[in-house]
Amino acid sequence: MFESFKKKFGKALNEENGQEIRKTEIEDNIRTILLESDVSFDTAERIISDLENFISGSKKRVSMKDVKHELRASVEEILRENETDIDLLNPPKKPMVILFLGINGTGKTTTVAKIANYLKANNKRVVVAASDTFRAGAIEQLSILCDRIGVHLIRHETGSDPASVAFDAIEHAHARNLDFVLIDSAGRMQTNKNLLEEMKKMKRVAKPDLTVLVLDAMIGQDAVHQAETFNKETPFDAVILTKLDTDARGGAILTISDQLKKPILFVGVGQEMGDLQPFDYNWYLERIMP
Ligand SMILES: Nc1nc2c(ncn2[C@@H]2O[C@H](COP(=O)(O)OP(=O)(O)OP(=O)(O)O)[C@@H](O)[C@H]2O)c(=O)[nH]1
Ligand SMILES: [Mg+2]
Known part of the structure; x- marks a missing residue:
């Protein structure tokens, strides 16, 4: 890398x-x-x-x-x-509700599953909400991933209200005393008003404890512009940067840190469920400094 x-x-x-x-x-x-x-x-x-x-x-x-x-x-x-003090292995709340957002194809759904897998491996009890009810095939994609890692998924029909899926997942977590609710969401351009309104509704209903913007490292410098536009409409707390294993050049990490002033929580380093690692700046420094 x-x-x-x-x-x-x-x-x-x-x-x-x-x-x-x-x-x-x-x-x-x-x-x-x-x-x-x-x-x-x-x-x-x-x-x-x-x-x-x-x-x-x-x-x-x-x-x-x-x-x-x-x-x-x-x-x-x-x-x-911008080092973070967010430690998912010692969550401040139960259940801790995490909402994932980002534009199309950045890796939200894969990342939700990877995080669920990571938390489960660390003895946390997790439910996932299939709140991308917009894209055909999105629920099925997440359902296959959740089956594979053995995590329960709350799903409604395609086209149904994403906030109500999230709401059900949170109820489910309360009823069973689970540790985490992870909410997938539909990819949206930062310019699409309707989808941004929908996201605001989701935030009002689900009241996430943490909102994570999933960014594709491949987009390089544009990541910051994208993130700033998002932040105005639907503020987020932290970033997960995906696809560092592809030929991303790596500078986006520095730019995000310097200009967004948001911590990078995890990085995605491949397509498999295990290809996720907590971001560690020493790991990054070792890779870029001679
Ligand atoms: N190489 C690599 N591929 C990744 C990584 N994360 C996600 N992908 C791939 O990126 C593609 C899109 O991932 P999704 O998780 O479906 O992205 P999404 O943001 O949910 O997409 P929409 O729901 O359409 O907005 C898939 O082929 C994933 O396997 C990563 O860290 N590395
Ligand atoms: Mg998706």
Whole structure:
């Protein structure tokens, strides 16, 4: 994952390039690498400005090793600022209701099933709500996944009210003293008013304890724009970034952290149920820093 990001950094920061640091050249190189790796312009500038301050402000001669160290610190700071204290294995409430939203095809349904699987593996009792009643086939898709992992699914007919499915799932969880209700939802463009209204209704009825925006890492810089538009209409608390196993360049992680100021809870790293991991910024740093 993110091999090209790391490789380019490695090349630009090669300590064998000689001891002489050419400040403008280094900054230009790093900026280009960041932009090519899907880091947004503003986030790239923040990192470059950190470097600039460091190099200009340093009293002693700056070595490539120092630059590398500073770059890592700058990236780490961005990630740490939005580190999350949300720990699903120690939920604050019972049942804890989690609503998943996002545009079409980002991986919501797969992610709901992966999270259900993760929670179940950690001895949590879960019910899933098939609240994508909009897309033909959505309920069946989720039903197959839930059967596979052995988690109960609350479903109504296609076309029925998604909020009422969520409501039933929450009742079900209360009645059986379950730990989690995971609510799938229909993919919606951030521009589709009707679907956004429907989502607002869902939020009013289900009163989720956590609303998660599922974003596809492949869309790179546009992820932030998409997320900001969502946040205005249907505010969310955290992000799950999917498809990091495909050739996503990895910069979206930095941009989301820096610009959305939302924590990344999990990352999706494949199509199987086990292909989900809690986001750990050290794991990411190891993958991008030389
Ligand atoms: N490689 C890879 N594929 C993923 C990942 N997460 C989801 N997918 C795939 O992405 C496709 C879409 O996933 P869905 O879960 O159906 O997406 P969705 O957001 O529910 O889509 P809609 O319901 O149509 O809005 C499927 O083929 C998934 O297998 C991931 O982390 N890695
Ligand atoms: Mg879906």
